Every structure is written in structure tokens, then in C-alpha cells.
Amino acid sequence: MPTYTYRARDDRGQLVRGTMDALSGDEVTAKLRVMGYMATHIALASRGIKVGDFAERIRPIKQQDLIVFYFQLSNLIGAGIPILTALKTIETQVEHRKLKKVIGDTRRSIEAGSLFSASLDRYAGIFGKLFISMVKAGEESGRLDKVLRSYAAYAEGQQELREKVKGALFYPAILFIASIIVILFIVTFLIPQFVDLFSKAGLRLPFITQMLYTAGLMLKNYWYFFMLFLAALIFSAKQYARTKTGRLYCDRLLLKIPVVGVLMRKVYVSRFSRTLATLQISGVSILQSLDITKEVIGNKVMSEVVFKARQAVEQGQKISDPLKVSKEFPLDAVEMIAVGEETGNLEEMLNKIADFYDMSIGFAVKKLTVIIEPVFLVIMGSIIAFIMASMLIPVFDMVKLLRH
Template structure:
């Protein structure tokens, strides 16, 4: 895919010239200009006018599924004997994700100039995480890049599936509750006021639920902007608090203590820890480097701090299982399997077994969480809508009884 570049150069007479050329990369342009006898001073990609749609596409996050598909295709090409540069060229045409395609182009340009694949990917940490870079480096040094890429594809597929299950458990109650709140707000602000005049003309004292509902309705109609502003401020404060190291550790600790959600998320973190550490160790990455990567991948500050302390202890000569056991956040079964793996030299195998076991546990926890949350949501919505219905119907019955 051709890209438009701007160039500045000096001709044989020493005059400064500039212009634009479409080419696949900078090296093609440099070769063309040198053939004309020009001395190149600058080559840069031409900036286009800001397009909101293009901007959003370029900054769209590269998801785990995108990395999994990219790795599968890359592995198939390497296994077929296609060179790195040719493989990357093909991937540029096959990749639909705009941001990932642009990054592959830059990686290809670097590889063409002699940079290793891992080092070229390391220039784009927002797309290729440390786990990916370290494993690619191990695959290049061991001559097993295709096997490593297949492992990465399986790993990211597995993580994407796990994340999807968790999202289904978390989004379901959130959507139901949001719909319920919208319905109640509609009833309170649009339906209830229709009855206000009728109730006031009735003249008798209204029941307590009706008076409460009328007060809520009046307040929401008069001060809806204040409620919206307060909601935005609370979200902003929580976001800022979550953005601090202490805030992230505190909120991550709260997540682990939440009923139903806490035990499920604990299993997710343990599965993520064990599967990531397994693929790193089995690919030849040393344990200390592997632990440093897992600290960031695990996704919970509490577990990240435990792994940081564990890495220090391992560096001092301790077994990995000892600090994990002392933390109290890892189940005895996990600690025992890691301990057996350390003694037998098969820690990667044991970690894979732990990960497989906890993947099943997460699936069961998601089903259990949904089955528990669903009736709670139904009862909550029934109480909210029921309160509105009773508040409206009760004075109407009183009116009918007087006629």
C-alpha cells in the first residue's frame, strides 16, 4: 500500500528542492532520489487534514482477538517458509484493523533495515505488550518463531474468551439496572405529573408513598441538571482516584472483597497469572523476567504487588511457591502445584494445569453469578416499579370509593 511522503533534497547545483512522492516506504524514495543525483536532507510522511473518522480508526485499541488473528496468520506464513518481510507485506494487505496495519508497516520497514522483529515491535508498546515482545525475542533466538507465534495466538484466544465471559457476567446486571432506572425516571418525570392535578383537585390527604413520589418527581423535574452534574463529578472523582497507585490498589482490593463478583475475579486473576507465566517459562524466558511481565499482565494491583515481592524473594534464592503461600491470596492447591513443578522441573506444565482448571472455574462462576444476580435484579426492579404503581393506584382507589 503506497504512502505519500514529503521530501527535501539538494540537486547537483546545490539548490534546495522539495516535493511529494507515493511509495511503500522511505527506502524506496531514498533510492529514487539518489538515482537522480540528489542529496537527501529530509523524508517524512505527509500529514493529512484531520478526519475525525480516520482519527478514531487510527486510535482504535488493538484487542486481544486482533493479536490472536495476526499471530495465527504470521505463524502460518513463517511455517510455510515465507521470509519475515514478505510475511509482513502480506499481513499488511490482510489486516483490517487500521491501527494494527499501520504498525505492521512500520515494523516491516524496520525489519527491512536489519532490525530484529522483537526490537521493531518493541517500538510500539501500545500494540505489542512486553509478553509478546519477549516471546518473539525467544522465538527468534531459538529459531522457533512459528511455534512461539502459535502459542501466542492460543494464549490471546484463551484470554479473549475468558474476558468475554467476565464481561457477560458484569454487563448483564448493569444493562438490566440501567434500563430499570430509565423506566422509573420516565414514570416519575412524565407519568406521575399527569396525576398531580387530579390528586390536588381531589382535596383529601394523600398516602405517604404518594407524597414521597410527588416530592421525588418535583425534585427531579426541578433539579435534574444538579443530579446529572453530581453523577458526572462522582465519576470524575472515582476515575482520578482509580488513576493513582494507591487508588488502584484500594479499588482492586474492594473488587476482591465484593460478594459473588470477588471470588469470580480472583479465579480470573489466578488463571491469567498461571497461563501467562506458563507460556513465558516454557518459551525459555527466565523466571525473574517472566514475573516482571506477569505483574503488569495480571490486571490487579493486589496480585501485582504480591508478584513484585515474590520476584525479590526469588532473586534472593527463595522458591516461588513460598511468597505466594505467605500472601494468602493464592489457594493452597495452586501453591502446592507450583511447588511440585519447582521440585520436578516442570513448573510450566503445572501452571498450564492450574490455568486449565481455573478457566473451567471461571466459566462455572460466571454462570453462577448470572443465576444469582438475575433474581436480585428482578426483585429490585419489581420493588422500584411496584412503589411507583402503588403510589399512583392507592389514591385512585380512595377516589373511587368516595364516589
């Protein structure tokens, strides 16, 4: 379907610009008339795109951009400003061109008679099923302002959680990369220098030194083969991880990694609790809430447990029963959920679980950093020491030869 650019005037005479997908210019005119605009200029969008415009258009919308949008919208709606006015105000303030277009298209869809939630469906890949479902529940209950405020706080909390996990893994990743660079430098540059020196002295190289020297030469002369092999290996691993079996295997393996698995399990329990609580407070049905939570929890193993919980609820059972049987959820969290179900305060109890595990994640991140650093240094130090030993053995042989 072709894209048209247009200029139009609203009922106050203000100029409005934008783009619209339509079969013809007449269709654009008709759509604008329904939205309350009088078209003044309509033309097919130019196919030529400037480099700067292209870069701006393909720049992804980051989660932080969306969080700012959620808070702005919740504040404006909470202040009693109509949804159309709120969206138009935010649209004029947003600098990200792609997000500006999304907000503009959503606003125009509402002006044409669609509900806010239905207008967001077009951009489900950006906003996510969770946000759209909560907006729909807010529209039905008449509590859209509270729902938006609740989701804004939820999105910010999840972003902070992701940053904590990234922060925990950042330092070990830097150490790993630095160690690999040092090892490659020693194997491809230093060892060949020593081997030349030993060869001129007529020394017979030990097997370890010869092995590392050969490996260094192969890496130096045929590095492109190694790069192709590594790329093929990464590609194959990613393709396998995208399959249902591969995803399940990788996610189960992640939960079994010492220290890291404990941290990630806490992250998933916190995400499950906070998401389900937020949806329930917003008025989304328990079955739909579990469906959405299953999709956003982020681990296939935990997701299957949530799916079983959903089936149990559908049959009139409790959420806590399949969680306890699975043994994937910590017992204290399961017991708190059971208490919440018994007392009718499930949302409050879920939020308490999420608060507790958010705090626990902070401690786990510090513990992970403290443990990983010395363990990693010992492992990489041992590898480098092994390589250095292969270089020093011939040196000792040379010293013995000179003494004799």
C-alpha cells in the first residue's frame, strides 16, 4: 500500500502535517475528513531518503523512551487532560522521530473513532501485549489514569531490574575480553619471538611450546577460517536456541549455573509476581493475566509452570498448587501466594514477594560480583601461567646449556 504525505488544517485553522498509508489520494482526503481535518496538500511520499533521516528512522525505540512516554501520559491523564490532547502534547515534545510517528498515528486512529487500546494494537511489537491489555482494562473500568500510572511504575522497575543484571555481568565480561586479548597477543606474537631465539640457539623445543607455537601460527595465518567457524558456531547456537526444544534446554541450563542460576531465578520470580500483581490491580481477568505473565516472564521453564498454573485456575484450583509441585519457584514465594489466595489479598502479597526479591537481587548482584572476580582471575591466571611456563622451560634449558 502506498504512503502519502499530507498537509491539512484542523477546525481552528492550525496546520497539521503527517503521513498515511492509503490506496489513493481520495482515500487520504476521506480519512482526514473523518478525523476533522481539511486537506490542503496530498502527495505520494518520496522514495528518496536522506542518510540522516534514514538513520533516525531505523534507530530503535529504547525502553527508556517508552518509560518517559508512559509517565508523561499517566501524569497528563491523571491531571484530567483528555487522551487526544495528552497524546498531541507528548507528540510535540518527543524528539525520537519513530516514536513521534507512532504517537501521531495512534492519536489519529483515536480521532477516527477507535479506542486507545485498539489503536495501540497496530504497534503491539513496540508497546507489548501487557501494556495494551492493561489499557483495555483501564478503559473498561474507567480507571485509565491509575492503570497508566501503575504500568509506568512497573516498566521503570523492570528496567532497573535489567540494569542490575547487566551491571553484574558487565565487569566479568570486560575481564574475559581483556584476558582473551592478552592470550592472543602472547600466542601470536611473543611465543614466535621466543621460538626464533631458541631455534638460533639450537635448542629442542618442548612439546607444550611447540604445540602453542603451531596453534599461534595457524591462528595468525588462517584467522579468517577461525572467524568463519566461530560465526557459524554462533549462528547455529542461535538457531537452535530459537527452537522450542533448544530454548527449553538453554533456559533450564541457565537456571542450573551456580550463583548465576540463583540470581536469574530471583529475577524471574520477581517479574512473575510484579507482572501478575500489576495486571490484577488493573482489573485484567486472572486467566488473561496468567497468559500475559507467561509470555513476559522470560524463561521457558518458568513459563511452562505458569501455563500449568493457568490450567489449574481454569479447573477451579489454586495458582500456588502447580507452582509448589514444579519446585521451580522458591517455597517461601509459593507459601506467600497461597496465603494471598486464602485471605483474598493476592495482589498485595504478590507485590510483597516482588519487593522482597527485588531487594534480594541487589544483594545477589553484589555477591555474584565478589565471587566471579576471584574465580575468573584464578582460571584466566592459570591459563596465562601455563602459556608462560611453556616459554620459560626453554629459557631454563638455555641457561643450563650456557653453564655447561
